[in-house]
Structures are given as C-alpha cells and as structure tokens.
Amino acid sequence: xxxxxxxxAFPKTVRLGGVDCAASYLHEPGDARDGITVTVPLFVLNxxxxxxxxxxxxxxxQAKIQALLKSLPxxxxxxxxxxxxxxxxxxxxxxxxxxxGHGSLTDALLKQVRDETSLDVKRADFKLDMLSPHLFMNxxxxxxxxxxxxxxxxxxxxxxxWGAKARGAFQALASLKIAGGSREQETPVAEDAADAxxxxxxxxxxxxxxxxxxxxxxxxxxxxxTTAGSPRQSASAGAPAQKADARYAAWTxxxxxxxxxxxxxxxxxxxxxxLIDHGDAVGIEVFDEPEVAAARHRIGLRRLFGLQIKDALKxxxxxxxxxxxxxxxxxxxGTQEELRSQIIDVALDRAFLLEPLPTDEAAFKRRVxxxxxxxxxxxxxxxxxxxxxxxxYAAAARKIKDTKNAPEATQDAQQQLQRLMPKxxxxxxxxxxxxxxxxxxxxxTLRLDKYRADPPRDAAKLAELRPQEQRYWxxxxxxxxxxxxxxxxxxxxxxxxxxSFFAQELRTPQPVSVKRLDKLWSQLNS
Numbered sequence: 110x111x112x113x114x115x116x117x118a119f120p121k122t123v124r125l126g127g128v129d130c131a132a133s134y135l136h137e138p139g140d141a142r143d144g145i146t147v148t149v150p151l152f153v154l155n156x157x158x159x160x161x162x163x164x165x166x167x168x169x170x171q172a173k174i175q176a177l178l179k180s181l182p183x184x185x186x187x188x189x190x191x192x193x194x195x196x197x198x199x200x201x202x203x204x205x206x207x208x209x210g211h212g213s214l215t216d217a218l219l220k221q222v223r224d225e226t227s228l229d230v231k232r233a234d235f236k237l238d239m240l241s242p243h244l245f246m247n248x249x250x251x252x253x254x255x256x257x258x259x260x261x262x263x264x265x266x267x268x269x270x271w272g273a274k275a276r277g278a279f280q281a282l283a284s285l286k287i288a289g290g291s292r293e294q295e296t297p298v299a300e301d302a303a304d305a306x307x308x309x310x311x312x313x314x315x316x317x318x319x320x321x322x323x324x325x326x327x328x329x330x331x332x333x334x335t336t337a338g339s340p341r342q343s344a345s346a347g348a349p350a351q352k353a354d355a356r357y358a359a360w361t362x363x364x365x366x367x368x369x370x371x372x373x374x375x376x377x378x379x380x381x382x383x384l385i386d387h388g389d390a391v392g393i394e395v396f397d398e399p400e401v402a403a404a405r406h407r408i409g410l411r412r413l414f415g416l417q418i419k420d421a422l423k424x425x426x427x428x429x430x431x432x433x434x435x436x437x438x439x440x441x442x443g444t445q446e447e448l449r450s451q452i453i454d455v456a457l458d459r460a461f462l463l464e465p466l467p468t469d470e471a472a473f474k475r476r477v478x479x480x481x482x483x484x485x486x487x488x489x490x491x492x493x494x495x496x497x498x499x500x501x502y503a504a505a506a507r508k509i510k511d512t513k514n515a516p517e518a519t520q521d522a523q524q525q526l527q528r529l530m531p532k533x534x535x536x537x538x539x540x541x542x543x544x545x546x547x548x549x550x551x552x553x554t555l556r557l558d559k560y561r562a563d564p565p566r567d568a569a570k571l572a573e574l575r576p577q578e579q580r581y582w583x584x585x586x587x588x589x590x591x592x593x594x595x596x597x598x599x600x601x602x603x604x605x606x607x608x609s610f611f612a613q614e615l616r617t618p619q620p621v622s623v624k625r626l627d628k629l630w631s632q633l634n635s
Contacts, residue, residue: 118168123147126156127378132166144243145169149250151258152278153378154271155397159264162246163214170209171200173244177218180236188226231631253278269589276397283371283380283395356390358416360470367468369395384409390416400591407462411454414461417477421484425453428485429492438499441506443532451535452495456488459540494543495535501550502530508554515560518567522553525607542601548615549604556611570610577626578603595633602626 122129123145131148145165149157165173175196178189189195199221203209208217215235222230245262250271252258258274259267268275355362371378380395381402386409396402415422429452436445460480467473505526512519529549531537538546560567581599585592592600605621 115168119166123166125149125158125161126153128153128373128376138241138243142247144245144247146247146249146260149248150278151250151252151271151275152282152373152397154250154275155268155279156378157248157264157268160213161210162264164203164210165244165246167204167209169244170204170214171196173214173240174199174203174218176240176244177215177235178222180239181222181230181234185222185226185228185230185234188228189222265589276401279378279380279397280395282373282378283369354392356387356392357413358390360413360467360473362393364469365393371395382406384413386412388412406466407458410466411457411462413473414457414477414480418481418484421481422453425456425485425488429453430489431492431496435492435496435499438503442530442534447532448495448535451533452488452491455491455535455540456484459487459491460484491535498534498543498546498550501547501554502526505550505553508557512557512560515557515564515567517571518557518560518564521571522557525553526550529604539597545601545604545618548608552608552612552615555615556607559611567611573623574603574606574610577606577623580630595629599626599629599633602629 119132119134121132123132124130125147126149128150130150130153133142133146133148135142135144135146137143163173164170175192178186178192178196181189186192199218202221203214203217211217215232215237219230219232219235222228242262246264247262248260248264248267249257250259250267259271261267365382365384367381369380369382371380378397380397381399382393382395383402383406385392385394385405391409391413394405396405426449429449432445432449432452436448439445439448457480460483461476463476467476505522509519509522509526529546534546535543556567581596581603584596588596602621602625605617605619606623606626608615608617609621
C-alpha cells in the first residue's frame with residue numbers, strides 16, 4: 110500500500126448500476142487500457158450512470174480535477190494556481206463519502222469554481238476534449254459467460270450498440286409476480302438467471318427515488334427512497350404467481366408496483382415493471398430504464414382501457430367527423446387508417462391517461478367509468494384540431510411548391526414543414542402545443558407571400574435564426590433524441606421566433622427574441 114496505492118484509493122470493484130464490477134488498472138500511456146477498466150455484465154449496462162463514471166476511483170480523482178481546472182479559460186484557471194495544490198485540496202473535499210460519486214463531477218467542480226471565484230463560469234468552459242484518455246473510465250462489456258462483447262470509453266456509444274441486448278439480458282433475470290394476496294407474504298427473490306422464472310421481489314419504492322439513487326452513484330444495492338402517499342407505494346404479494354408470458358384483457362393481475370428488486374449473486378438490481386401492448390391483450394415486462402418503462406407502460410395502459418370500451422371504440426372509428434376530407438390532406442404523410450388511429454389514441458390518452466395513472470384494479474375501473482362518458486367529446490375536439498392543422502399544412506405545402514426564385518427560403522420552409530409534420534404529428538407533439546400548429550403553418554404561407562416584397566429582409570432574418578436552430582438540433586443529436594423540459598421549451602420558442610420574424614401579424618403568446626433564446630441556452634449550459 111505504498112505511494113498511496115491502497116484498496117480504498119484503487120478498489121478491486123466499482124459499484125455500477127447496483128452491481129460490483131471488477132476493476133483493473135494499467136499505467137501505460139498510449140495503451141488502449143491505460144487507466145481504469147471496469148468489466149460490466151451486459152444485463153446491467155443500461156443502468157450504469159454516466160455521472161458516477163466521471164468520478165473514476167478516489168485514487169484518480171485529484172489528477173482528473175487538476176486536468177479539468179487546467180482546461181478552464183485563463184481568468185478562472187489563474188485563481189487556482191498552483192494547480193496541483195488546488196486539485197489536492199478539492200479532491201480531499203470531494204473524496205468524503207457523502208460527496209464522492211454523487212451527481213456529476215463536472216457539475217460539482219463547476220459549483221466549487223463559482224463559489225471560490227465568484228466568476229460566471231459555464232459548464233462548457235471545461236474542455237473535456239483536452240483531457241487525457243486515461244481520465245475517462247474504460248468499459249469492457251461481457252456476456253453471462255464472461256466473453257467480451259464490446260469495449261471503449263464512450264459509455265453512450267456502448268449503450269447505443271448493446272442497449273437492446275442489455276435490456277433482453279436484464280429481462281431474462283426478471284419474472285414479475287403480481288398477486289392479490291396478503292401484504293405480509295412475499296414471493297421468492299430471483300437469485301440468478303436460472304432462478305428468475307421462480308420469482309422476483311416487488312418493491313413499493315418510486316421511480317423518482319430510484320432515479321435519485323442511481324444519480325447518486327448507486328452507493329447502495331437497493332433504493333431506500335420512498336414517497337409518502339405514492340399511488341404505487343406498495344404491492345400485494347404472496348398469491349400464486351402469474352406466468353411471465355401471461356396475457357390480460359382486464360386488470361386481473363393485482364397491484365402494479367413502480368419498482369421491483371431482482372437479486373443476482375447476492376447483489377440487488379432495480380427493475381421497472383410496465384404493461385405491454387399485445388394488440389388483443391396486455392402483458393407485463395420489467396425494464397432496466399425508468400423512462401423506457403414509463404413510455405411502454407402508457408401504450409400498454411391505453412390498450413387495456415381500449416379493451417374495456419370496445420363498443421364505444423367501434424362507434425368512434427366509424428364516426429370521426431370529416432375523416433375522409435382530412436385523409437386527403439394527410440395523404441402525403443400516411444393513410445386514412447393511420448390518421449384515424451392517431452386521433453383515437455390521443456383521445457384515449459386525454460380521456461383516460463390523466464395523472465396519476467391507476468395502479469390497482471379499483472382505480473382502473475373508476476377511470477374507465479370517468480373516461481367513457483367524455484371520450485366522444487374529446488375525440489371530436491382532437492379531430493377538429495387535426496382538421497385545422499391539415500388545412501394549413503396543405504396550404505403551406507402548395508405555397509412552397511408554387512413559390513419560384515426563392516430557393517433558400519423555400520428550402521428552409523420545407524425543412525420546417527417536415528419537422529413540424531411527421532407522420533405521427535398528432536401523437537408526437539404535446540397536446541397543449543398542438544393548438545399552435547395552425548399558426549406555425551400559416552406563418553410559412555405568409556412568409557412566402559411576403560418574400561417578393563423584400564428578399565434581403567427574409568435572408569437577414571434567416572441568418573439570425575439558423576445558428577439557433579442548428580445549435581438545438583445538434584444538441585438533440587448529441588443526446589440521441591432525449592429531450593428534457595428546458596429543451597422542449599427551446600424547441601417551441603424557435604417556432605415562435607419564426608412567427609415573430611416572418612409573420613409578425615399572427616402574434617406570439619409570449620415575447621420571444623434571440624436574446625431570450627441565448628439566455629435559455631446559458632441556463633441549459635450552466
């Protein structure tokens with residue numbers, strides 16, 4: 110244990126996603142394995158936290174902090190000279206058990222720098238591309254037999270390549286048991302893949318609690334956070350278990366918890382149960398990511414509601430107002446059947462899938478009765494809005510086609526139209542935002558109507574707009590389509606900026622400007 114090489118500084122295992130992953134170390138600059146390499150079982154890959162991995166291990170923290178400080182612009186960097194002493198001091202603070210591995214290291218250091226300098230340093234001021242490769246964790250992904258599947262320091266790329274198989278491997282461990290028996294009884298815990306078919310323990314902990322625990326670096330094997338009054342706080346267990354491939358046409362599977370625990374080799378994984386749409390029935394599957402589980406669960410729950418109101422749905426399918434007329438305008442995007450399905454799906458969501466979602470049979474039955482009476486009214490409302498949008502869509506598409514000698518403006522308008530109007534535009538856009546689509550589309554037509562009068566003005570406004578949009582879509586690509594609330598706000602403010610630039614007479618519901626967008630970008634990067 111000389112020269113600071115101790116089991117605490119350089120542990121033999123690193124806990125990732127609730128599993129102790131074997132760690133090995135190499136000091137060989139230029140070698141692909143230089144630094145720390147962790148061996149990650151495939152089934153836990155999707156639960157490995159990027160933020161936890163930023164911290165590496167305690168023995169490497171000082172070097173990483175020093176490199177991050179060195180990457181800062183000159184003014185804030187100069188406040189930490191000499192860098193080795195500053196890095197050692199901050200590492201001593203960050204290595205405290207209550208801080209190490211909790212949240213993002215970059216964010217923690219950003220706060221420390223701001224607190225010590227009172228300078229407006231941004232997260233982007235840390236130039237991660239300047240850091241040596243050994244200061245990023247190296248991952249070796251292996252299957253259940255220990256065979257290497259993939260390796261590298263880019264966790265996102267490994268998840269993109271192996272995430273689907275990782276989910277399958279995780280689900281092979283999980284066999285959800287939902288029953289309506291006594292709460293004091295408990296189903297057996299799955300100890301490994303072979304035991305998975307015999308049971309898994311249900312937990313009443315919330316998704317929010319699990320997400321918080323993972324963001325904190327998965328320091329414990331199980332998530333201890335609970336939410337008082339959570340509608341899915343506990344699950345009944347102990348009655349005969351359902352088969353893993355069981356199908357349900359009604360809510361006959363007991364209470365559905367938000368979390369379940371799966372044990373493998375003495376370690377505990379967290380799974381997220383969801384109802385899965387199988388067309389004429391639903392099943393139950395367990396996912397390794399709460400966001401994926403939540404999205405699949407809403408689709409499955411929608412199907413289960415639909416199965417309870419078959420007659421009402423048959424009537425609705427035949428009586429959507431002006432469906433054939435709308436389908437003509439929708440033809441460039443898809444078929445009449447696809448349009449009908451979207452309208453009905455959105456109507457079902459708005460009639461039945463209000464928060465909080467039901468988590469037991471009684472709440473589900475109440476929601477069925479509440480939603481049944483308003484479904485037709487809501488469907489008519491959705492159809493009316495869809496009709497108005499498609500009317501403006503057809504007008505904008507014609508205007509783009511008919512406008513001559515304006516290649517830059519028409520190309521930009523066509524790109525805007527394609528982004529606004531994918532095949533699933535009714536289902537894809539948030540419902541409150543969909544009400545603004547007729548105005549966004551009308552703005553395209555008005556812009557091209559006015560183009561001839563002042564082409565230089567159009568070009569100047571487009572030059573202002575383009576950097577904002579390019580920055581947004583670049584970030585969407587970097588995040589692989591994962592869009593949070595602040596990015597959603599940016600997305601729709603960009604559409605409002607287009608209205609204010611090119612069709613001011615249509616007005617915007619709130620003030621919008623490049624300056625305001627820059628402020629939002631600053632908050633996003635802070």
